[in-house]
Amino acid sequence: MVHKNPTGTVLYTIEQTIKEYRKICQKNIEKIVSDITVDQCLVLIILNENAKIAQIEIAKLIFKDNASITRIIELMVKKDYLIREVNAIDKRKSNLIITQKGIQTIELLKPVIAQNRKTALNDLSLDEIEFLDKILHKIISNCKTL
Secondary structure (H helix, E strand, C coil): CCCCCHHHCHHHHHHHHHHHHHHHHHHHHHHHCCCCCHHHHHHHHHHHHCCCCCHHHHHHHCCCCHHHHHHHHHHHHHCCCEEEEECCCCCCCEEEEECHHHHHHHHHHHHHHHHHHHHHCCCCCHHHHHHHHHHHHHHHHHHHCC
């Protein structure tokens, strides 16, 4: 199917979906914690689930380049969500540690995150969600093979 307008493609709709979801997430997060972004929340959640994860791996998981993740982490240190400690084994690396404020923020935002997902997936059956996931993974696979 050929479209004259590039915004008339399903890929544009996927992009729009992501942007709308991120907007609602940010809006709802700000109601509870005013000084944190969606990406910063993702960093906290990832670190909370795997304290030893490398910064480069966090960047991959949230689709950021190394410079962006470095800026995000620096802001989080300044806002007292994270502490950066020099790695005892490799002095060139840092260990990221979630502060008490970061832990409290995760707990405060757990219900918000669950509600955001519920809102976004409202009126979709489990079969529809699984089918959509399967299709999106096919698109990802197609793009990676090029």
